[in-house]
Amino acid sequence: MMAAASMPLLVGAAGLATDTVQWTLWKRQIQRQADSAALAGAYAVAQGFNASDSATADISRMALVALTQTPTIENAPTSGPFAGNAQAVRVVLQTSAELPFSKILGVKAPVIYGEATAAVVGSGDYCVVSLEKTSTVGITLQGNATVNLGCGIVTNSRASNAVYAGGSSTVAATPVAAVGGLTSSSNYATGTTLLPYSIPVQDPFAGLPTPTAANFTGCNQKLSAKSGETQSYSPGCYNNVDIKGTVNLEKGVYYIDATSFDVGAQATINGTDVTIILTSSNAANNPSSISTININGGATINLKAPTDTANPYHGVLFYQDRRALDSGTNTINGNASSVLQGAFYFPGQAMSFSGTSGMTTDCVKMVGKRVTFIGNSNIVNQCKDTGVDKFTATLVKLVG
Structure with a gap:
């Protein structure tokens, strides 16, 4: 009886753990995607090419998660410590996907962001x-x-x-x-x-x-x-x-x-x-x-x-x-x-x-x-x- 009574708790904990792992994976993937795109844009700046084109192409190649909003690509960034710096590229990505267990409980799909700024700096x-x-x-x-x-x-x-x-x-x-x-x-x-x-x-x-x-x-x-x-x-x-x-x-x-x-x-x-x-x-x-x-x-x-x-x-x-x-x-x-x-x-x-x-x-x-x-x-x-x-x-x- 005690085992039966505690089973919902165990199942819930396992479900939440699974959702947390999935959320963490998506977060890491979109951050990796943002990092890569920002670096691609900055390398383009360093070599006299278009930062937005290079970052966009890199996002398409990576495609680790499906984006739910048009990427933000800024050269120069409008915020952060490199705001206004023409040698810097800021990329913001967004995705949203339902989590299996949370969906059963009626929880809305979380919005997950990835943001990165890369710059050409003196060496x-x-x-x-x-x-x-x-x-x-x-x-x-x-x-x-x-x-x-x-x-x-x-x-x-x-x-x-x-x-x-x-x-x-x-x-x-x-x-x-x-x-x-x-x-x-x-x-x-x-x-x-x-x-x-x-x-x-x-x-x-x-x-x-x-x-x-x-x-x-x-x-x-x-x-x-x-x-x-x-x-x-x-x-x-x-x-x-x-x-x-x-x-x-x-x-x-x-x-x-x-x-x-x-x-x-x-x-x-x-x-x-x-x-x-x-x-x-x-x-x-x-x-x-x-x-x-x-x-x-x-x-x-x-x-x-x-x-x-x-x-x-x-x-x-x-x-x-x-x-x-x-x-x-x-x-x-x-x-x-x-x-x-x-x-x-x-x-x-x-x-x-x-x-x-x-x-x-x-x-x-x-x-x-x-x-x-x-x-x-x-x-x-x-x-x-x-x-x-x-x-x-x-x-x-x-x-x-």
Whole structure:
């Protein structure tokens, strides 16, 4: 009799437990759906696509529960800590379904919500950017290279180990980020943060103008100095470069329409507010003719980029025409007396940098197809009031 009397209670408890489990499952499913859609929308924002289209497509693909109301997709959100932020995407989903036991008792179907906000946020300041998009290693540190950058390095390489630090090299740079994978290494200084599988970083100098025919007017000059000789030059176009002595460059832009910008072992090159553009008057028809650079390790290089932010080349010291074929390596060395300030921009080709102990490199940034360090490079990167902009990379994550 007692068992019979308690049976309704036991059945009711079991029914309520079943309904609770079902409700919890639906809640988790719709929340997962909202999280995924918000992330899809934010990734779309990061890559310049439509957030609503991407989030809607993701909701259709997931379809874990049937929605009973049109999804709310906001870019930027109208509420929450990221309200008004165009880099954030807020998604609100709703479903309603009857619970088996509760239905018998006449309980209305519960309304279940899932809400998530994802955003594109900064992942750190970088001073070395590799634009390599394939599975080739983007940044290499080899030999006895000691690299102290004072900021991070990032590559778009999809290699399983996109940044290679080998030999007895040492790198102090954080974070170290890549679209592909990153392998922990004793070559990284203590405290280095690795960010594998990051979203691609955009070319920070993509807006620089491509050289045009007007830039090559009167381009029949020679930029040279014999050993022991000192020569001064004005901005313009030069189709022959051979520096073995001392060259003083006046303020301005120098277009190099020569096979190579060569600086000899005993040469000295001086210039402030200078931008050197490596290009070719025949770049459109023959991109292999675009000039490269070769600065010998014994040379003294005292060059500073323009600091005036009104100058389209502010902060840029060397810029290789982006039409250059990926067929060579640009070599930049210097002796202990060298002073470098500005950015090296080689979007289509590899660049190799070999610093020397004692070089003054308080603000040096590098953007190349691939970047290799083979010498000591103690780059402080204190770039205030130098005209050299920050390179800020981003990542996508749930923020609410």
